[in-house]
Amino acid sequence: MEHRDNRSLPDSKGYFGEYGGSFVPPQLQPVLDEITAAYLKIKDDPSFNRELSDLYKHYVGRPSPVFRAERFSAAAGGADIYFKREDLNHTGAHKINHCLGEALLAKRMGKRKLIAETGAGQHGVALATAAALLGLECDIYMGEADIKKEHPNVSRMRVLGARVVPVAAGLGALKEAVDAAFEAYLKDPVNQLYAIGSVVGPHPFPMMVRDFQAVVGREAKEQFAASPGGLPDALVACVGGGSNALGLFTAFLSDDVAMYGVEPSGTGFGSGQHAATLTKGRPGVIHGFKCYLLQEEDGSPSKVYSAASGLDYPGVGPEHSYLKDTGRVSYVCASDAEAIDAFFALSRLEGIIPAIESAHAAAYAVKLAKELGKGKKILVNLSGRGDKDVDFVIGKYGAAYGL
Ligand SMILES: *Cc1c(COP(=O)(O)O)cnc(C)c1O
Secondary structure, three states: OOOOOOOOOOOOOOOOOOOOOOOOOOOOOOHHHHHHHHHHHHHOOOHHHHHHHHHHHHHHHHOOOOEEOHHHHHHHHEEEEEEHHHOOOOOOEEEHHHHHHHHHHHHHHOOOEEEEEEEHHHHHHHHHHHHHHHHHHHEEEHHHHHHOOOOHHHHHHHOOEEEEEEEEEOOHHHHHHHHHHHHHHOOOOOOEEOOOOOOOOOOHHHHHHHHHHHHHHHHHHHHHHOOOOOOOOEEEOOOOOOHHHHHHHHHHHHOOOEEEEEEEOOOHHHHHHOOOOHHHHHEEEEEEEEEEOOOOOOOOOOOOOOOHHOOOOOOOOHHHHHHHHOOOOEEEEEEEEEEEHHHHHHHHHOOOOOOOOHHHHHHHHHHHHHHOOOOOOOEEEEEEEHHHHHHHHHHHHHHOOOO
């Protein structure tokens, strides 16, 4: 099988095929153009890359290990399942990889302040961490409903010195927070840099966040090179916006390796309670870019749901939309129930409590292991740790697992 990598994408306007681009108010376009120009300049600058690699190594704790999960694999009954342990990064997930990149870029551009939206607070905490480390101010826009729900992350951001700005509009959730953060950004693009939380948004964010996350796959490729065969047979990662998945996939796109992006089917398609954008959506525009979108008749984004708050976004990265159409990556689903099963299996068979987001990938790996059979190797991106989820899981699902 011949595959091509996506290094030449996006094009100069930010398109991956028909997806991506920049659908923003005219006054925002010059601001984005300035970020693109600054990023393209520093991206091959040895001193920038040295500084970022040093932080990855000495601050984040990279490279993250690849762990062969023997008991989890045996229970699945087929291929060997390996985990790329992004949960062991400082702050407990992959998001710190691109937050440090964006913060370092802001500093090089002479910005004083980072701003961003956050839903469950994971991106906010990772960005507040990077801001503290690099001596930048940090404003995190968060819906009022989310602030009530995600108390520990709100406290963490405040302790780290970030300002959490409540957003009262609409449902008081992620979508309104994005709108408010963009509005604030437009008021002062000179001193602030918007640091987006995934491979979404207008150009250049999907490209930039992908490039910063690609360290995950580059490391994994090196870590597998020593093993017989030298490559895994399949990669599996969960897809919310799609940053941890592209982080793992990018280095392997031109190799003969199968790839699976796992979306949340929630409580099932019949219930309407899901966030399986690539599986059930159709092309549309959200937050300044074109992608597969779960939308109503009139094109407005649908209300979405997943037990994993990091996966419940009605859009998805434009590069994933492109990779779906080309067929290079297969997009599949895991339900809440399957993810919670994998959450307990990984906890009790390996002593690793995964984020519910990552548990979606682990759940699909169990099915795939049976399909591929013995002797094959599956590498799963364990995007984050599940400390944030334990109370929720016990409260909602504990009884079925003897708790
Ligand atoms: C935010 C988050 C995700 C989803 O974001 P992607 O951009 O799709 O990677 C997945 N896992 C964890 C642990 C997260 O915090």
